[in-house]
Amino acid sequence: MKKIKILFLLTAFFTVSMQAQGLKGMLKKAKSTVTKGGLSQADAGNGLKQALDLGVDEAVSFLSAADGYYKSPYKILLPKEAQAVTKKLKLVPGFKDVETKLVEKLNRAAEDAASKAKPIFISAIKQMSFKDAMNILMGDKDSATRYLEKATYDQLYTAFKPVIIESLEKVNASSYWNSAVTKYNKIPFTKKTNPDLEDHVTRQALTGMFGLVEKKEEGIRGDKSLRTNDLLKKVFAKQDR
Numbered sequence: 072m073k074k075i076k077i078l079f080l081l082t083a084f085f086t087v088s089m090q091a092q093g094l095k096g097m098l099k100k101a102k103s104t105v106t107k108g109g110l111s112q113a114d115a116g117n118g119l120k121q122a123l124d125l126g127v128d129e130a131v132s133f134l135s136a137a138d139g140y141y142k143s144p145y146k147i148l149l150p151k152e153a154q155a156v157t158k159k160l161k162l163v164p165g166f167k168d169v170e171t172k173l174v175e176k177l178n179r180a181a182e183d184a185a186s187k188a189k190p191i192f193i194s195a196i197k198q199m200s201f202k203d204a205m206n207i208l209m210g211d212k213d214s215a216t217r218y219l220e221k222a223t224y225d226q227l228y229t230a231f232k233p234v235i236i237e238s239l240e241k242v243n244a245s246s247y248w249n250s251a252v253t254k255y256n257k258i259p260f261t262k263k264t265n266p267d268l269e270d271h272v273t274r275q276a277l278t279g280m281f282g283l284v285e286k287k288e289e290g291i292r293g294d295k296s297l298r299t300n301d302l303l304k305k306v307f308a309k310q311d312r
Contacts, residue, residue, distance in 0.1 A: 112201045114302065114305060114306060115201065115204050115205055115208060115306060115309075116199065116200075116201050116204045117302060118204075118208075118302050118303055118305065118306025118307070119199065119204040119207055119208055119215070119306065120196050120197070120199060120204070121300075121302060121303060122215070122288075122291050122303060122306075122307070123192075123196045123199075123215055123219070123288075124193065124196060125287070125291070126215075126284050126287030126288055126291065127188075127189060127192040127193070127196070127219075127284060127287075128189065129287055130280060130283040130284045130287055131185055131186060131188050131189045131192070131280075133283060134181070134182065134185040134276075134279060134280060134283060135182055135183075135185035135186040136182070137182065138182075139182045139185065140178040140181045140182050140185075140276070140279060141174075141175060141178035141179065141182070143279075144282075145278075145279030145280075145282060145283060146174075146178060147174070147177050147178050147181055147271075147272055147275040147276065147279070148174060148275075149170060149173060149174060149177070149271075150268075150271045152264055153173075153248075153268065153271075154170070155264070156251060156252060156255045156264060157169045157170035157173065157251070158170075159255055159258060159261065160251055160254060160255055163254060163258075166251060166254065169247075169251055172247065173244065173247060173248060173251070176239070176242045176243065176244035176247065177239070177244060177268065177272050179238065179242045179244075180235050180238035180239045180241075180242060180244060180272055181235065181238075181272055181275070181276035181279070183234065183238035183241070183242075184231050184234035184235050184238055184273075184276060185276065185280065187227075187230045187231060187234055188227055188230075188231070188280055191223050191226050191227055191230060192219060192223060195219055195222040195223045196219075198222075199218070203218060208306065208307075208309060208310050209309075209310060212288070212289050212292050212293070213285050213288060213289070214288075215284075215288045216281055216284050216285040216288050219281070219284065220281050224277065227277055227280075228273060228274070228277060231273045231276060231277065232269060232270070232273045235269055235272050235273045235276065236269050239268065239269065239272070244268070245268075248268055252264070291303070291307065292307065292310065295307075
C-alpha cells in the first residue's frame with residue numbers, strides 16, 4: 072500500500088513538472104513571437120524582407136535597363152587619372168570625342184552587369200535574423216541599405232567584375248581604352264599611365280546600386296503611399312511612432 076502511494080506521488084509530481092515545463096515553453100514561445108506593440112517576429116521579419124525585396128527589385132530593374140546608369144544620377148564618369156588621358160587626347164586626330172565615347176561604353180558595361188546583383192541581394196535578405204530586422208526597422212533611414220552593403224558588397228564585387236570585364240570587351244571599351252592609353256603614352260613629356268578602368272567601373276556601379284536601394288528605402292519609410300499592402304503598413308507603422 073505504501074509503495075502504491077509513493078508511486079502515485081511520483082506520478083503526480085512528474086505530471087505537474089511536465090505541465091509546468093510545457094507551460095514555460097509556451098510562454099517562452101509566446102514571448103519570442105510577440106514584440107512590443109503586438110508586432111510578431113514573423114510580421115516584422117516578413118515585412119522588412121518584403122520591403123527590401125521590392126526596393127532591390129526596382130533598383131536592379133532600373134539600372135540594368137538601357138540608360139539605367141548612362142542617363143541617370145548614377146552615371147559613371149571616368150576616374151581622374153583617365154580624365155587626364157582623354158583631355159590630352161582631344162587634340163590628337165581620331166580621339167576628339169574619346170571621353171564621351173568611353174563614358175558611354177563604361178555605363179553600358181555597368182548596365183550589362185547590374186542584373187547579377189538581384190540573387191545576391193535576395194540571398195542576404197533571406198538570411199536576415201529577427202534581431203537584424205528589428206534593428207533595421209527602428210534604426211536610421213538607411214539602416215536596411217547599410218545592412219545589405221555590409222552583407223553583400225564583397226560578393227557583389229566578385230560577381231560584378233568578371234561581367235564588367237566581359238561587358239567592356241563586348242562594347243569595345245577595353246580595346247578603345249588601350250588604344251587611347253597607348254597613344255597618350257607616346258606623347259612627349261607625359262607621365263606614363265594606365266588606370267584600372269575595370270576596378271573603377273565595378274566600384275562605381277556598386278555605389279550607384281546601393282545609392283538607388285537607399286533611395287527606395289527612404290521612400291518606403293517616409294511615404295505611406297508606397298506601403299502597398301497590409302503587412303507593409305503594419306510593420307512600418309511601428310517605425311512611424
